[in-house]
Amino acid sequence: MTNNIVDFINLHRDRYVEELKSYLAIPSISALPQHQPDVRRCAEWTAQELERIGMQNVRLIETPGNPVVYADWLGAAGAPTMLFYGHYDVQPVDPVDQWTSPPFDATVRDGEIYARGSADDKGQIFMHLKAIEAWLKQAGSLPVNIKVFIEGEEEVGSKHLDQFVREHKDQLAADVVVISDSPMFDRGIPSICYGLRGLAYFQIDIRGTKTDLHSGSFGGAVANPAFVLGQILAQMKDKGGRVKIAGFYDDVRPLREEEREQWKRLPFNEKRYRKDLGAPKLFGERGYTTLERVWARPTFEVNGLLAGFTGEGAKTVIPATAMAKISMRLVPDQDPDKVATLFEAYVKKVAPKTVEVTLTRMHGGKPWMADFDNRYVQAAGRAIEQGFGKSPVFNREGGSIPVVSTFQEVLGVPSVLFGIGLPDENAHAPNEKLDLSNFHNGVIAAAFLYEELGKLR
Amino acid sequence: MTNNIVDFINLHRDRYVEELKSYLAIPSISALPQHQPDVRRCAEWTAQELERIGMQNVRLIETPGNPVVYADWLGAAGAPTMLFYGHYDVQPVDPVDQWTSPPFDATVRDGEIYARGSADDKGQIFMHLKAIEAWLKQAGSLPVNIKVFIEGEEEVGSKHLDQFVREHKDQLAADVVVISDSPMFDRGIPSICYGLRGLAYFQIDIRGTKTDLHSGSFGGAVANPAFVLGQILAQMKDKGGRVKIAGFYDDVRPLREEEREQWKRLPFNEKRYRKDLGAPKLFGERGYTTLERVWARPTFEVNGLLAGFTGEGAKTVIPATAMAKISMRLVPDQDPDKVATLFEAYVKKVAPKTVEVTLTRMHGGKPWMADFDNRYVQAAGRAIEQGFGKSPVFNREGGSIPVVSTFQEVLGVPSVLFGIGLPDENAHAPNEKLDLSNFHNGVIAAAFLYEELGKLR
Numbered sequence: 001m002t003n004n005i006v007d008f009i010n011l012h013r014d015r016y017v018e019e020l021k022s023y024l025a026i027p028s029i030s031a032l033p034q035h036q037p038d039v040r041r042c043a044e045w046t047a048q049e050l051e052r053i054g055m056q057n058v059r060l061i062e063t064p065g066n067p068v069v070y071a072d073w074l075g076a077a078g079a080p081t082m083l084f085y086g087h088y089d090v091q092p093v094d095p096v097d098q099w100t101s102p103p104f105d106a107t108v109r110d111g112e113i114y115a116r117g118s119a120d121d122k123g124q125i126f127m128h129l130k131a132i133e134a135w136l137k138q139a140g141s142l143p144v145n146i147k148v149f150i151e152g153e154e155e156v157g158s159k160h161l162d163q164f165v166r167e168h169k170d171q172l173a174a175d176v177v178v179i180s181d182s183p184m185f186d187r188g189i190p191s192i193c194y195g196l197r198g199l200a201y202f203q204i205d206i207r208g209t210k211t212d213l214h215s216g217s218f219g220g221a222v223a224n225p226a227f228v229l230g231q232i233l234a235q236m237k238d239k240g241g242r243v244k245i246a247g248f249y250d251d252v253r254p255l256r257e258e259e260r261e262q263w264k265r266l267p268f269n270e271k272r273y274r275k276d277l278g279a280p281k282l283f284g285e286r287g288y289t290t291l292e293r294v295w296a297r298p299t300f301e302v303n304g305l306l307a308g309f310t311g312e313g314a315k316t317v318i319p320a321t322a323m324a325k326i327s328m329r330l331v332p333d334q335d336p337d338k339v340a341t342l343f344e345a346y347v348k349k350v351a352p353k354t355v356e357v358t359l360t361r362m363h364g365g366k367p368w369m370a371d372f373d374n375r376y377v378q379a380a381g382r383a384i385e386q387g388f389g390k391s392p393v394f395n396r397e398g399g400s401i402p403v404v405s406t407f408q409e410v411l412g413v414p415s416v417l418f419g420i421g422l423p424d425e426n427a428h429a430p431n432e433k434l435d436l437s438n439f440h441n442g443v444i445a446a447a448f449l450y451e452e453l454g455k456l457r
Numbered sequence: 458m459t460n461n462i463v464d465f466i467n468l469h470r471d472r473y474v475e476e477l478k479s480y481l482a483i484p485s486i487s488a489l490p491q492h493q494p495d496v497r498r499c500a501e502w503t504a505q506e507l508e509r510i511g512m513q514n515v516r517l518i519e520t521p522g523n524p525v526v527y528a529d530w531l532g533a534a535g536a537p538t539m540l541f542y543g544h545y546d547v548q549p550v551d552p553v554d555q556w557t558s559p560p561f562d563a564t565v566r567d568g569e570i571y572a573r574g575s576a577d578d579k580g581q582i583f584m585h586l587k588a589i590e591a592w593l594k595q596a597g598s599l600p601v602n603i604k605v606f607i608e609g610e611e612e613v614g615s616k617h618l619d620q621f622v623r624e625h626k627d628q629l630a631a632d633v634v635v636i637s638d639s640p641m642f643d644r645g646i647p648s649i650c651y652g653l654r655g656l657a658y659f660q661i662d663i664r665g666t667k668t669d670l671h672s673g674s675f676g677g678a679v680a681n682p683a684f685v686l687g688q689i690l691a692q693m694k695d696k697g698g699r700v701k702i703a704g705f706y707d708d709v710r711p712l713r714e715e716e717r718e719q720w721k722r723l724p725f726n727e728k729r730y731r732k733d734l735g736a737p738k739l740f741g742e743r744g745y746t747t748l749e750r751v752w753a754r755p756t757f758e759v760n761g762l763l764a765g766f767t768g769e770g771a772k773t774v775i776p777a778t779a780m781a782k783i784s785m786r787l788v789p790d791q792d793p794d795k796v797a798t799l800f801e802a803y804v805k806k807v808a809p810k811t812v813e814v815t816l817t818r819m820h821g822g823k824p825w826m827a828d829f830d831n832r833y834v835q836a837a838g839r840a841i842e843q844g845f846g847k848s849p850v851f852n853r854e855g856g857s858i859p860v861v862s863t864f865q866e867v868l869g870v871p872s873v874l875f876g877i878g879l880p881d882e883n884a885h886a887p888n889e890k891l892d893l894s895n896f897h898n899g900v901i902a903a904a905f906l907y908e909e910l911g912k913l914r
Contacts, residue, residue: 031770092772098668156770183674197673201771210735211555212886216654216856217640219786220698220756221730221747223740226781227694227759233687241677273678278667283680283811290678299677302684303774304765309782313488313613314658314819315549316784316857317760317885324683325766327773329676354740362771399673400773428774429669 008134009443016443017113017436020126023049024106024115030066030089030156039152042088043067046125046150053133055148061168063160066152070171073136074145079454081145083174083413085403086125086181087154090117091428098430111436118434120427124180124420125150127439131446143454147174154181154403157201157363161403165410176376176453177407180446182397182419183427184438189267190388190445192380193417195295195396196404198330198367200340201303204229204347205358206322212308213318223354225322226307232357233324235350236300240286243300243328245346248339253332255296263291266393276424295396299329325362329398336364365402370414379452380416387445418449465591466900473900474570474893477583480506481563481572487523487546487613496609499545500524503582503607510590512605518625520617523609527628530593531602536911538602540631540870542860543582543638544611547574548885555887568893575891577884581637581877582607584896588903600911604631611638611860614658614820618860622867633833633910634864637903639854639876640884641895646724647845647902649837650874652752652853653861655787655824657797658760661686661804662815663779669765670775680811682779683764689814690781692807693757697743700757700785702803705796710789712753720748723850733881752853756786782819786855793821822859827871836909837873844902875906 028042029035043060046069050058055071066089074081093103093116101107106115113123128148135142149172151161165172185191208225237243270290274282284293293299303326308319328339344359351357370377384392397417404415420442426432485499486492500517503526507515512528523546531538550560550573558564563572570580585605592599606629608618622629642648665682694700727747731739741750750756760783765776787796801816808814827834841849854874861872877899883889 031768031772033769092766092768094766094768095669155772197676199673199773201773203771208736211883211888212552213734214856214885215758215760215784216656216786217854217880217884218734218751219654219758219784219855220741220750220754221739221855222734222736223738224758226762227690227757229762230687230690230759233684234691237684277670277675277679279665279679279811280813281680281811282678283809284677293677294675297677300684301672301676301681301775302687302764302779303672303772304767304776305683305686305762305779306767307759307763308761309549309551310761310763310780311488311549311551312490314660314782314784315488315612315760315885316656316658318758319761320886322759322762323767325771327672327676327771329673352740354736354738356737397674398676398678399671423674426668427674428671428772429777431668 005134005138005447006444008138009130009447013440016130017108020113020123021106023122023126024117025104027104028089028152029092030153031092039066039089043069043152046088049129050148053129054136055132063164065160068152068164069148069150071148072146073142076142076145076454078457079144080175080456081147082453083147083149083172083177084128085177085179086150087121087152088125088150089152089155090122091120091155095430100431108436112433113436114431114433116432118432119421119425120432121154121181123434123439127180127420127442128446130443131450134447135450143451146450147172158402159363162406165406169410172411174411174413177413177415178418178449179401179404179415180418180420181401182399182417183421183423183425184419185266185393185395187422190384190390190392191395192377192384192392193395193397193419194377195369196367196401197398198334198336199327199363199365199400199402200330200336200343201327201362201364202343203360203362204324204326207320207356208318209320212320215316215318218318222318223352224318225355226319228352228355229307229322229324232347232351233302241284242286243298245342247342248298251333251335252298255292260292263289266291266395294398296331298331298334300326301329302326329400330367332367332369334367336366340364365400366405368404368408374414375456376414376416376453379456380418380449383445383449383452386448387441459596462591462595462904463901465595466587466904470897473587474565477570477580478563480579480583481574482561484561485546485609486549487610488549496523496546500526500609503545506586507605510586511593512589520621522617525609525621526605526607528605529603530599533599533602533911535914536601537632537913538604539910540604540606540629540634541585542634542636543607544578544609545582545607546609546612547579548577548612552887557888565893569890570893571888571890573889575889576878576882577889578611578638580891580896584637584877584899585903587900588907591904592907600908603907604629615859616820619863622863626867629868631868631870633870634872635875635906636858636861636872637875637877638858639856639874640878640880640882641876642723642850642852644879647841647847647849648852649834649841649849650852650854650876651834652826653824654855654857655791655793656784656820656822656857656859657787657793657800658784658819658821659800660817660819661781661783664777664813665775666777669777672773672775675775679775680809681775682812683776685809685812686764686779686781689804689808690759698741699743700755702799704799705755708790708792709755712749717749723748723852751855753788755788755791757783758786759783786857787824789824789826791824793823797821822857823862825861825865831871832913833871833873833910836913837875837906840902840906840909843905844898
């Protein structure tokens, strides 16, 4: 790659941060209906930026939900085509009082930029936009054909994406998909991720009585839905952290011995990990290490609870209803629909007849695992090495990017997970942040990635 | 009693309702700091009304919390002195969207007045004020000496009351306490209540990690505090509804056989009760009837739950913290402090070391039981018969009025529970209401009560 592209990138670091701040200022929270206009505004901002950096055929494509942003540059005759996928929507920000600086007023402290969406995923999208800009401004062309495809519903389960990809199969056709929406293994340890967990997300609603009741006058005479919810949840895992849903583990692909050996060699400091999280003790499924639990084993999690009186002080009430948000993370070869059905059957079995239980399937996503000796993954490894000055490790990730399975299934192409976040960057939590040196190295690595992919003729 | 007092009462029914509406319009919610000024305004309104109806020595007495309203009329030479106790504060109104009419804009529908505080306790206080007014306006005097003592912290555990009664022991000295803050047995079945349950109320806070975590990246590696909360709660009761806290039942006074026989003869329709509550099925401690469970057996209840994401949609988060409000209703001879200590020890035993658990004692109250053949209780029975046209049944109540134990202990006097609410009047729930015919009969019964008590020289 010509030096002047790296020079250009290094010269414009400050400008990149200022531009990124504008992007992060848009509260594109897809989960909250009141932010609908912001979500659209964010799509428009993304499109304008693509236009500005020199991409072609820029457009918003409407879906039944939030618009998709599309652009391409297809002038690299004979070179492969990469499809870059990202999402411009972000998570909600509650509890907002736990943010040190306002979530949509990006603030740089100690080389990190704090804002909702900084790591997940606007910062990582922007890294690619700046790498594309550097090529187009300095070389006048890209070394690989690029299609950009940025959606606005990832944080609410990408519910219209599957259909969109099917309906735009020809427009999205490519040789490889590149996604930057995951953390690297650790600070200073860049990585290429070759496996993701899937997801099955539910809301449980329990109704005991028509209205809230005085717990003095009625306590002892009726089932308490908040207590019943506790009873139901408690039956989901045993003391050893193993999920008790009948059939839950049937399709779990066992960890290969080589994989376990390889992961044991990774520089993972369990003590520091625990301390960083502030947990009194780590806890997970008996018989597995922490990395194995997070990367290669399914789990059952409670994401939210709500019932009765939750204000300051005391209110002696038997709540009429109790609600939980729960989700299961899945690993190959579990199927989210099948697991959802097993869960429904199990809840039906364990729930008492004293209450009404309603289960709502919120969303699901398939787990994914790549063949990591394919040539695109290897090209990505070389680009990371040039951007970060060291060769990457190969790991899996505990999170879910359901679209990866869709791309495999519908477009028939592999994905490369080219993430430059860090595991402690509070994606989905207060004080989300992105390390700016990783961002700047990432822009260089992305510029090299395009060149490496362009060589694979 | 002279007919002209009953005539006066019957003549002023409409005015009573209009005046009661003004009283109910004051949102005197003691649990919510932002309603502090309303609470004080309500105390002042009560004092002005006492002044207006002709009571003497009317004053607000400051406490470290909300003021107490005091008044007396001590001109019945040779007659006993009754201390009337009530509370002018009310419960919070959430969920406010479930109210058919606004909670502080009292509305009459089908002979019932709907408003927060209508049954608990402003309506029942007002019944006495109107009976006192009728005597003073028509006879120019009361047949019994009356001290009025109305507090403003009952709904937050009467936390300064105990000390107040001790410090004002001489001022409050009386022969009998009259309290109207409980329901009658059923519509058309007036009753005198001779037993109440006690209370031990806690908040449990569980912390897993420093911040909320992405449930993909960390799910499986750390204990989930919302799940642990479910596990802890589930261990509080067995499948038969029996509380599992070690030592919990040690001091429970067994039900007497006569009492069980007597209650079996009460016109209690379990089918209608279940239907009115809208419960799929009744549920409680094995081996006891519904009335026994509510009146004479202790219980463990979850009053509130809060953790993680509770909005619309899905958020894949492991909450950093989870909170529950819980309370235990106690029966003679359980002691709230002793039970609280047993509970703390049990939680400590069952909670895993993977989380930090904080228990906060919110408030407590002793259970109470009267000797129901004492002459004050019998006098109250005669007054009820004259107001309602039928003799009352004698029952216990599942709720708690901790001050009853305080009066017994500090003033050494028995209480008479002279309640005219109904069990389905939604005290502590949306759409609280009071039956106006019970209110009007109650004013007449109270007027007779003063006469009956005055005869006990």
